[in-house]
Amino acid sequence: MSSSSDLRPRPLLPGGVPRSSRGLLAAMSALLGVVALSDLFAVFAGARIHTLTDEGHDVATAPQDLDAAYSLYQTAGNVQGTVYLPCAVLFVVWFFRMRRNTGLLAPDRFRRGPGWAIAGWFVPLVNFWMPYRIAVDMWGAGTPLPTDGEPYRTSIWPVNVWWGLFVSSTLFGRYAGSRYEDAESIAEVRVAVMQYMAADVLDVAAAAAAVYFAVRLTAMQRLKATEGPWTAAQKHTSK
Template identity: 65%
Template sequence: MSASSDLHPRPALPSRVSPPPRFLLVGVSALLAAVALSDLFAVYAGVREYTLIEEEGGFAFASQQELADADALYWTAGQLQGATFLACAIGFIVWFHWMRRYAGVLGPDRFRNGPGWAIGSWFIPLANFWMPYRIAVDMWGASTRLPADGEPYKVSFWPVNLWWGLFVTTTLFQRYAGQRYENAEALAEIRDAVLLVMVSDILEVAAAAAAVHFAVRLTAMQRLKAAEGPYVSA
């Protein structure tokens, strides 16, 4: 964007904070994709286990070996989910913190707390259902293009809201489904619990896709704002 006659350039962006490297976004996207794939594998394992349990509560037409294989596959899927989620959580928080640091350069007036909260807010019980979202909203606003010719640039926050809404919904539903599965004793209860877990896995796939979209959009916004140059009205 070229400065018009009524716009004056601000000083250049401080060089002490470098923009997030491209490989960081690629890595986070790959980790989120791995989480989604592990969820889909868990859904497949859940369907296999679910179909072996009759609605009447008995294992009909299934040999002991088939039941053992289905249970082993379901357990393996759960282990894979846990490993991929842990790796993704670490990578996402690293990316989140780096994006917050650079957003602080692009829009320092948008934040009330330091960039360290982009890490710490995820580990505060109860507050971690709200604080990371507020930081993400502030980052989104700080990365928005500045007004041109006196006209404010409007940007939609729906990618942030969609990502966070799915993330919180998935987290709460997974806890509920996991508790139901752990407490299930009768075969009918196990069958119902497996169905709930499959639903939570599908929700996590949607949440991972929304997180990728949020990450890509935020990164593009930051690069565009940095490339255009910071300007203010005269």
């Protein structure tokens, strides 16, 4: 990056709030969709192994089919790993920018600096709750202020659903991975693959919830920045 690009002013919304990048949100949402598709591919590959290792299926008569199923499953895992990394990087970048933008709207809502929107994902153990707390604070910062003496609060269920699904799929996926690596019989492989399939389904749901959370939060932030915190609240209470 050239030094001249660092001197360019960031586009602002009324009130001096940086304009969030719609392109970044769109790219992140698209990558989350690709991640979900890779998970569905893994579910399909896992279902094939599940079928071929069924107790009623004669594996001895179709060893090549089983080898092909294992190869397909390995390919699905490689695809998942390939698409997950850029998606994770882009999501963290969006998360940091949104923390910075919402911090300008309501700095009193945050107990930690914007740097934690990045660092919080990489500190062991802390990464199981720090991003969630930051997301809740961002959600609160994007919420309109009280009007006419009536407190207005937006439900945080999108944050809870996204984080619950994300943590569940991550932990269950790690557990299934350890069971798959330690499997010594076809029956154990079959059970581990079933658990992996469940984790992949949870990950698909987590990706969808992440897109909904990101779109809703971005819309809230832009509305509050352009129309003002009280105007948005008055519109809500007038309905």
